[in-house]
Amino acid sequence: MNFDLEEAIEVLERTPRTLEALLSGLSAGWLRSNEGEGTWNAVEVVDHLIESERTNWVPRLAFLLQEGESKSFPPFDRFAHLGQSEQPLARKLEEFQAVRTENLAKLRTLVDPERDLERTGRHPSFGIVRARELLSTWVVHDMTHIAQIVRVMAERYRTDVGPWTAFLGILKK
Amino acid sequence: MNFDLEEAIEVLERTPRTLEALLSGLSAGWLRSNEGEGTWNAVEVVDHLIESERTNWVPRLAFLLQEGESKSFPPFDRFAHLGQSEQPLARKLEEFQAVRTENLAKLRTLVDPERDLERTGRHPSFGIVRARELLSTWVVHDMTHIAQIVRVMAERYRTDVGPWTAFLGILKK
Numbered sequence: 001m002n003f004d005l006e007e008a009i010e011v012l013e014r015t016p017r018t019l020e021a022l023l024s025g026l027s028a029g030w031l032r033s034n035e036g037e038g039t040w041n042a043v044e045v046v047d048h049l050i051e052s053e054r055t056n057w058v059p060r061l062a063f064l065l066q067e068g069e070s071k072s073f074p075p076f077d078r079f080a081h082l083g084q085s086e087q088p089l090a091r092k093l094e095e096f097q098a099v100r101t102e103n104l105a106k107l108r109t110l111v112d113p114e115r116d117l118e119r120t121g122r123h124p125s126f127g128i129v130r131a132r133e134l135l136s137t138w139v140v141h142d143m144t145h146i147a148q149i150v151r152v153m154a155e156r157y158r159t160d161v162g163p164w165t166a167f168l169g170i171l172k173k
Numbered sequence: 174m175n176f177d178l179e180e181a182i183e184v185l186e187r188t189p190r191t192l193e194a195l196l197s198g199l200s201a202g203w204l205r206s207n208e209g210e211g212t213w214n215a216v217e218v219v220d221h222l223i224e225s226e227r228t229n230w231v232p233r234l235a236f237l238l239q240e241g242e243s244k245s246f247p248p249f250d251r252f253a254h255l256g257q258s259e260q261p262l263a264r265k266l267e268e269f270q271a272v273r274t275e276n277l278a279k280l281r282t283l284v285d286p287e288r289d290l291e292r293t294g295r296h297p298s299f300g301i302v303r304a305r306e307l308l309s310t311w312v313v314h315d316m317t318h319i320a321q322i323v324r325v326m327a328e329r330y331r332t333d334v335g336p337w338t339a340f341l342g343i344l345k346k
Contacts, residue, residue, distance in 0.1 A: 007202055011199070029180055130335060133337060164310040170313060
């Protein structure tokens, strides 16, 4: 195990600025690129990250710390964000920054890393899970979606790169 | 084909700031994480991006525009950066920003997008390649390495996430 609360927060607090640097001001061609029918573009990934802040990580953590194994987490709809918001991307990136900052402040008040990381709750499909597993997942979930955003943007140049496709791991999918 | 020079530059000019936001100030545990023997950590990826700026993209483009198909590009050593530099990451990120900015300025003087994008040169393994393919590859290469950095950092929590591993695409590798 490598989990450390302060190191996890280092990553979590950097994600909004990373997405701001990566996406802010890009042309619609990049922002609307996806991997085909039923797949998300970069903006939809940001919507999903905002929705996850609101309903998944910290709410589930608070639920676990309060209820223990007695009740399952309320289900989380991974598609709830789709088609929800017509705000411009700049506003969404600000919103993600705000809700993430707020959640990291809550996290510090909710969790004592000496005592709470191995506390258990009940996931609706996995059964018994630990606070540490939920928090690690929050971190890796950010990484998954940063990788997804660059992958869906790369898709746009799949044909343009010509023979170099052989050297570009991101196009292997 | 989707290539557009101005849109390509949009991505290329954002990568140094994206890596700065993602990596600057992270603990050594994140920066040294890799995927096992012979794989790169985040800092080695930054070294590779700097080396590629110096010897790959713009130098090859200038060579293509000057030599056409008459001579193959000088070979590019994808491992030249390994073990080369002991500078702190903050300095490397500044260096990447500086060399990228310089290369984008050169790109604008070298290429007339109305005339030069379909011009051809000779790649040592692929044979005939186009300027547009080289430039698209530069963009997708950035995306490949951003995805690689978050993937090697995610590796660190592979065990910590417990049963959520099933939902985290980045750990599927």
